[in-house]
Amino acid sequence: MSEAIIRKDLTVLGRDSLLRALLAVTIVLVVVSVFTGLQRERVFVKEKTAALETDRSVWMNQGDRNPHSAAHFSRYAFRPASPIALLDPGTGDFAGLAIWMEAHYQDPAAFRRAEDGGELSRYVQLTPAFLVLTVAPLLVFVMLFGSIAGEREDRTLRQLLASGVDAGRFFRGKLFAGLRLTLGGFTAVFLPVAVLAALLTPADLTGDAIVRLFVMYLLFAAYLVVFVALAIGVSAIFRTRQSAFLALTAVWTMMAIVVPRFGSDIATSVHPQPDARDATVQLRAASDVYYRDTEMREQIEKDVLAEYGVATIEELPIDYGAYVLQFSEEMSEPLFDEFYNGLDARYAKQEAVVRTLSLFTPSIAAANLSRGVAGTDRIHQREFSKAAEAHRREMVQLLNEDYMYNADGAGYAYTAGTDLWAQFEDLDHQVPALGSIGRAYAIDALFMLVWLVAAIGFAYWSVRRAVTGEEAA
């Protein structure tokens, strides 16, 4: 009997011209979003490769120079491209593409692509993830609002019940009809998109990227199941299509539009974004910590002289200026760590506030997971920043130590050349494997699971209630 209900629903939905038109428009939007995403990523990889080559060339051809002067000029680290970023660019455009690995400073990532966006890009971005996370739930609602309310309004539910259908079968029939159409349509669109993404991605396609594509499919499918169940549950509450439609539109507006935006806004109200000027002052203070402390400077000088058993700086077998440069770097490092860890903690608090609102919508958890799986979220950005900072510290130490041990009394006039520059390689940071950072997404995954179970439970409860009500009537 469930199969008959499924077949009937699929036939009715297949005849709906409004639905067919909406699906056609959505497919066009999917195609446009995939190709523009692909184009964006190709341009990014091309630009990044060119910038890396120029940076390397400028570094290698800087000529003979004092190593510390070279450390000031330094090099840039460029963020790796995620192979499936075209499906969900996530927060990638709002985080910097490159980090200057200069001496004395741990810089934030600069050059955010969002700053090059046009006037309308700030409000909404046409991406495959946007279409799945925001538009697809509305399509599901438009498709299913009359699923049970229609049966009640047309009084066909009574006929069905009279023919011996029980609540469980009726629920399964309605749910599977919705799922078959939704997941069938989604799979038919996602599969070619995933294959295209895998074949045409300008970044290196790794085994991890394939895993990520598969996880993304599961995530989006689960997300759509939640909305199918919600649609059926809400439809069963109301006696008319009109009321069900209105309620589902309200649910969609709140879940897909209002709550996510509100969450993000309230998060920055409760835990404000850091003031850039203030942050710069703090970074300067961390950078200057050694130079501002006269007592310590005197003490360090005494310690170094004692360590080498000499009376004056001139007698030291090392360049004292270079020693101080490296010492000051090492003094600043924990302060930089403190600053950036504090920043991370603040971001985590903001995200926790947003995540709390996952109680009201599955969209927040799904968006967090989608960005994470696509490799375009803050966690991936932080991994890149950490790798760049480790590389910077290594590089500055290398340059300072060369200066310290080889200056031979020449002081700032000492110069090194290509042999030294060649020791400083490009930052080789790849997108981390999903398995290695998967724990960061545990709470969001849990929220999704809870939503999945709760939505199906709600749908069952609601259908059962409607059936009981009809039977009683």
Added chain:
Amino acid sequence: MNRAILFQEGLTFVRRGPALVVLALLAVAFAYAGWSGDRWRDAQTENLQAFEARMAGELVGFREQLAGIESGDVEPSPYDANPMSILFPAVLLPASLADFAVGHADLHPASAEISTWRNLSSVFGRYQFDNPTTLASSSFDVAMVVVVLLPLLMIAVSFDVLAGERSRGSLALLLSSPLRLRELVWTRLLYRNGLIWLAAGAAILLLAIANDSGGDRFARLGIWFGISIVYLLVWFALIGYCVARFRSAPATAGSLVGLWLLFTLAMPASIATLTEALYPTPSRLAFLSEIRTAQGDTNRNLAEVTEGFLFDHPELTVGDESLPSFYRAAFLSNQAALENTRPIVEAYERAREGRDRTVRWAQFLSPSIIAQRLLNLSAGADLQRQHRFQSQVQGSLVELGTALGPAIVSRNRLSVSEFDALTPFAFEDVSARQIAFSAVGPGLFLLALAVALGFAANRRLDEDEDGSVAV
């Protein structure tokens, strides 16, 4: 206005729960958006003013040192009162109505340090400290409530104005009285939407007064009101048209929600994608590469570049040679970077102009785009304002380089009078009058669209009435 209809609406609509829920939602949305916007604007203003005051203090110290050296009271080291140490702050303070729309203001730099230590890539300092996750989500501001939420609420309360009569088949009976169908529809729509508009208008006015920060706030508010009214009139007429066009409530609601989705989400997203594809900006990384190349070349050929500069300025006499060469190198490499990146900056400008031009035309495809653009413009949260600030900062940086270059390369100090003649940065904003002027064309278009839709709705309703009465 038919009193009987109004009385009936009072009984059936206002006393029903949903109307109160809608009004309550509206009040909460405005109250939160206003509070959040006010907090953001005040914090931003305070931070920027503190930055400006700190920089101004440093300039005072610099001048005192310079005056001491000039009068012979101070025995200077080579580093004292060096022209490279002159740093003018540049700030983009939030406009007087900034609490109503954040727009692009949270993404772009709002301050700069205009100094010869800086080039175009570093003049705005380190400012990318915001959480990208929250930054990627646009703000929940008053503009969002007006452009996105209000039309939805209007649809929610209006789509079924004729549904009851039509589903019960009592419309023909109702129209056998002297009542005209158009009168019934518009009166009901006006009653239901009027409540929302009154609540929204009162909320906006209350926020404007409560969060008043002076300046041209009320002139901007007038423009804001004008735009909001014509925008909401378009939705009002569109709802009227759909009510007239579709016979069932679900079809009316479905078409209206579809149009809302099209105008507020699909169209802005598609136009944004299209304009960015048509007018791509040059790569930021290519820009960076040019700067790095120019700096590398200057550092490598410092002696020749310095010689060339001094050759171009034969009037200069070289000053204190004990000053480390990296002062001169930094200045010259930044000047070279400015010169090398000029074609890229010009390409940026061309791409921006192309995008602006396209959006100016494409906005007529969606009333929501027009409203969003104009509301941002009147709140001072538009992208052009950010670009104007950036371009004025760049101009100021070039000006400072030209004024200080000879002294820096020849390792001399400025005189106090030369220092006093330097022009600090002051942002030149557009006036409320200019904003109003920009809003006239699109505003009139919205008005014309509303009138056209209203006429079309009336025509449909008249046809419908004739049909119903004939039945």
